Structures are given as structure tokens and as C-alpha cells.
Amino acid sequence: MYPFIWRPSDGVRHATKSTEVADGAAFRALCGAECAAADLSEQAWLWATCPECNASAHKLAHEQTALVLP
Numbered sequence: 681m682y683p684f685i686w687r688p689s690d691g692v693r694h695a696t697k698s699t700e701v702a703d704g705a706a707f708r709a710l711c712g713a714e715c716a717a718a719d720l721s722e723q724a725w726l727w728a729t730c731p732e733c734n735a736s737a738h739k740l741a742h743e744q745t746a747l748v749l750p
């Protein structure tokens with residue numbers, strides 16, 4: 681389990697360290713964006729990935745993997 685989740689908002693898929701973000705809830709993305717409302721509709725999951733969140737998420741995932749694997 682990675683220490684972040686993906687949540688679409690405002691036309692972009694952001695990642696966040698918040699453990700639970702319900703549909704319509706505000707959250708802070710890894711890129712620093714303050715997202716007013718998560719959009720968990722099916723179409724929202726097809727939006728483009730936020731490049732800053734993508735880079736941060738890969739970094740977190742790599743750090744997590746490094747902790748698990750010697």
C-alpha cells in the first residue's frame with residue numbers, strides 16, 4: 681500500500697497523502713494544489729495526470745519500495 685491516493689479534481693488527476701477523500705471533499709494534492717472538491721465520477725478517472733503529483737507519487741513509491749526491499 682502506497683502512502684498516497686489518487687483523486688481527480690478540476691479536470692486533473694492529483695495524488696494526495698490524505699488517507700480518505702470522499703466524493704466532493706476538499707483535499708491538498710502532493711503538488712501543493714488546494715483542491716476544492718474531489719470528483720470521483722467515472723469520467724474523472726480518465727483525466728490527465730498532474731505531472732507534479734505524478735513525479736511526487738513516483739518518488740514516494742520508490743522510497744516505500746526501498747524500505748520494503750533490501
Ligand SMILES: [Zn+2]
Nearest residue numbers: 694711730733
Ligand atoms: Zn497535482
